[in-house]
Amino acid sequence: MTELKLTLNVKAAGATDALQAAAVRKTAATETLEDAWIRILAMKNSEPDNAKLHAVKQAMDNGKIGRDPASANKRFSKAEALRMYSVLAEQQREGKLAELVANTPDNYVLVTDETVLYELTLLAMKEPIIAVDTETTGLDVYSDVIVGVSLTLPTIDRHYYIPFEPTHDARALPIEALELLRPLIENESVGKVLHNAIYDIAMFRRHGITLKGLAWDTMTAMHLLNENEPSYKLKDLAPVYIGSESDTFAELFGKDAKFAEVPLDIALVYAAKDTHLTWDLYVFQSQHLKKMPEMYEYYCTVEVPLLIVIADLESNGYVLDLDFAKEYGEKLRRQAEALLSELLAVLTPFHEGEEQLNINSNQQLKPALSKAIGKELPNLDAKKTLKPLKSEFEIIAKLLEYKKITKLSGTYIDKLPLKQNAVTKRWHSRFNPMGTVTGRFSSGKDEEDKSEQGFNVQNQPKDARKMFVAPPGKVIIGADFKAQEIRCVAHLSGEKVLIDAFLNERDPYASLASDFHGKPYEEVYKTAEGDDTVERKEMKVGMLAAIYGTSKYTLAEQLNTTPNEAQAFLDRMFKTMPQLDGWIKETQEFAAKYGFVWMDGKQRKRRLPDAKLKAKWGDKDTWRKISRAKRQGPNGRVQGSSSIQTKVTMIRAYEMCQRKEGWRLWGTVHDELLFEAPIDFTEQDAQDVEDVMTNSYKFGDVPNGSDLEVMTIWGKGVPVSKWFADKESK
């Protein structure tokens, strides 16, 4: 498969120019079908389009499908080929469905009788571990409902599908019969294996059933086994890892089909196969993961229980102050309008073209602005290009202000209010624990349904956070890990200078800057006015550069100096931290040798195959890949190990919330956990939060630190000490 694709791509790349010229010369009458195919396949086609085009070509070659006579006199186009794919897919779909039903395995069982279902649950409860899946009316876990449940009972090798009432078939059981499954789903001692468990947990929750005994999620486990996998859909993984091909729901039933409308004989084969595949994938995955005992242990004790925590966090959701959002949004709109008319007044004379200048189009703005200031701009990057020109040209200052405002209202203030859930009246985001290659959470989109865009909680700007408020009678408590990544790298590298700073409870940047400049600690920590000193700032930038693998050129820009000076600074900085320096080099050498790096305690891997590449002289492309992989090595270890700390701490925090009345986990933003707590929480409660933050996961001997903030509006907090002091004085 891969080889075929490569050959075609190579051919396409080399032949493109000649082909384009040929295509222009040729008329519709002279281009043969074969030539048309070469031309179409040489286009920049998306991966799905490419697959469709090849399917059509093959079907045409085999005489299974032909051109519509109505368009036979026109030049054969990609559009026509794709239209033919729809016809082909429809032809094949009917054949496939008939074949599926005819070949229903004997051990796939449709359950349409309550007594049989009851007996099935008794049988299932004898199993130590089963596979579970739900079919639903749609993908919104707050408004859609279950239409069927699949179960795989491995010891007897049977796979069941139980359709419920929304299903358009009289044989489906009444939805009340879902209750018969409760004792099984809620039974802690029957392990459950699912693919994308968060989804099914939420669906069962819709029906008041709490899934217990979660043992494995084949989707998240796959991320741990290979974070570079192109797709984590069950139907994409199965052929690769368990050699079992099957069609996706859309392929079989069409894009907009509803599972409730699928005939039961087909639904059985499709749904029972889901848990069957899930089970087989689980067997494969657990065998492989067990070969790496630390990873296996990490998966079972952190990533699996974390799914329950996330499902609960997501379902809790957020409360937004809509009045504030409306008022603030209008204020921003007025400001943007005023700025826009000023910008247009200046820039329109420099704009070429019939239409009115669109300020939001960089393609139009760049030439107009360049002419207006009499300087050719390379791009419109706010930080690198525009900001340095801000004081020289008023128009640029106004443009920056305009961009900032329209970004804020266009992405956050105006958009978020539209995403309220109609059923719960709250705002629910998604937290994907395997959303990043390092192990951090991603937030916003659904991994299995990327078309449906949610909202990202983790990149809300400070001004947008003001929309998020604590529910009535509650406060939001934010607890961060103080200098999490620096403590992490201190532990991983064993860097004495850093570890000592933390043991002495000193600010690491100030401590480093003090050594570096030979000045007293207090002098470089804070200025008389309480601001950060230049020495501390510089050291902070330098340390982050070390972790991120920043080049001397970028660092020079950040420190407002020359690349040589920046390099000299880094050299001197590393000289004061020899263990850190050595650790970075060792990590890069390890990556180059093995093609991966370990997170803390071998609990997780970051696979960097490019680090093993060898670049010949002048091969810049390969060199760039190697350089990138080299930067990713140390950074991945730090970011990934830090995320392990955050995840372990989240589980302990969740357990703490379970013990406290009215407490829930509200969110997480990488190095920070947020709680929802009763407004009359006690100092002991605050102490418990701090204990959870600092004691749940240790980076060796490096102590953890945490700052707590109390707020009713996200981002507008007071330190917990001040909260209680204010309370006292009232």
Place this chain on the structure above:
DNA sequence: ATTCTGAGCCAC
């Protein structure tokens, strides 16, 4: 109308 991509920018 729908889908995709790149530039740009928000967070840590």
Place this chain on the structure above:
DNA sequence: AAACGTGGCTCAGAAT
């Protein structure tokens, strides 16, 4: 041997 690691969302523009 030039460009900072991990994400997600919006907009414009292009392609179909």
